[in-house]
Amino acid sequence: DAGVIQSPRHEVTEMGQEVTLRCKPISGHDYLFWYRQTMMRGLELLIYFNNNVPIDDSGMPEDRFSAKMPNASFSTLKIQPSEPRDSAVYFCASSLGTGHGYTFGSGTRLTVV
Amino acid sequence: SQQGEEDPQALSIQEGENATMNCSYKTSINNLQWYRQNSGRGLVHLILIRSNEREKHSGRLRVTLDTSKKSSSLLITASRAADTASYFCATVSYSGGYQKVTFGIGTKLQVIP
Numbered sequence: 001d002a003g004v005i006q007s008p009r010h011e012v013t014e015m016g017q018e019v020t021l022r023c024k025p026i027s028g029h030d031y032l033f034w035y036r037q038t039m040m041r042g043l044e045l046l047i048y049f050n051n052n053v054p055i056d057d058s059g060m061p062e063d064r065f066s067a068k069m070p071n072a073s074f075s076t077l078k079i080q081p082s083e084p085r086d087s088a089v090y091f092c093a094s095s096l097g098t099g100h101g102y103t104f105g106s107g108t109r110l111t112v113v
Numbered sequence: 114s115q116q117g118e119e120d121p122q123a124l125s126i127q128e129g130e131n132a133t134m135n136c137s138y139k140t141s142i143n144n145l146q147w148y149r150q151n152s153g154r155g156l157v158h159l160i161l162i163r164s165n166e167r168e169k170h171s172g173r174l175r176v177t178l179d180t181s182k183k184s185s186s187l188l189i190t191a192s193r194a195a196d197t198a199s200y201f202c203a204t205v206s207y208s209g210g211y212q213k214v215t216f217g218i219g220t221k222l223q224v225i226p
Contacts, residue, residue: 004155033214043156043201043216056211091155098207101146101158102214 006092006105013112018080021108023092024073031095033102034067034077038088049075082112119202119217127225132189134220136202137182145178146203147187150219156201159187194226 005024013019025032033048047057052069060067064083069075079086089109093102120135136145144163148156162169162178162185169176175188189196199219206213 031212035216042218045214048212048214056213093156098205098212099144099161099163101161102148102156102203103158104148104155106155 004092004094004103004105006090006108008108009106011108011110013082013110015083015112016081017112018078019082019086019110019112021077021090021092021110023075023077023105025075025092025094026103027073028096029094029103030097031102032069032075033093033095034075035091035093035104036088037091037107043091046077079110082110084112087111119200119220121220122218123221123223125223125225126192128192128194130192132192132196132222132224134187134200134202134222136185136187136217138185138202138204138215139183140204140206142180142204142206144205145176145185146205147174147176147185148201148203148216150199150201152198159200189222192222192224194224196222197224198222 007022030051034046035043037043046059047067048055049069065079067077089107091104091107093104095102118137126132142164144161146161147159149159150156160171160176162176173190178185199221201216201219203216
């Protein structure tokens with residue numbers, strides 16, 4: 001398995017633009033997580049899905065953020081409109097389920113200028 | 114202080130020495146996990162210890178869990194330069210159908226050749 005695949009690896013965008021981050025989890029993993037990592041706040045859980053259904057989105061900062069999982073092999077995290085404070089590394093992770101560890105992707109480094 | 118707080122925040126040792134990192138938490142957990150993150154990379158799962166376990170080994174890694182003190186430690190024996198990375202603990206709890214995962218701020222380990 002190629003692991004959790006995220007794209008793009010780097011994204012630089014102007015404030016106000018829409019940004020879409022993509023994730024392909026490991027086949028067979030029922031859970032998918034989106035995290036954001038910054039120096040100031042560390043790793044923050046934004047949202048997670050179980051069997052493609054959003055379970056807990058309490059970590060999503062505000063309405064500008066939305067996440068979807070249309071099928072078991074694909075998820076997107078969208079920011080619209082983007083702001084400079086959204087600059088961070090965004091990680092996607094997947095897991096077999098409760099009692100198992102998480103496999104992280106390589107992340108998307110987002111810079112909003 | 115936040116759940117899953119690592120101590121120390123930074124550690125510098127000579128190659129061949131042992132490295133010990135600690136993690137404290139506040140609420141009850143189902144399991145605790147340790148991850149490694151190399152600079153610019155995603156997190157890599159190292160080991161998971163369940164709340165009813167006290168110690169686990171994996172190669173040069175030894176993890177202990179003391180639920181009465183709400184603390185865990187990660188010991189890396191005979192360290193190598195390649196162990197240089199940040200190490201995070203993550204506490205996992207389940208309640209009301211929700212999975213709550215909280216990462217600490219990490220310990221930055223430097224192993225000097």
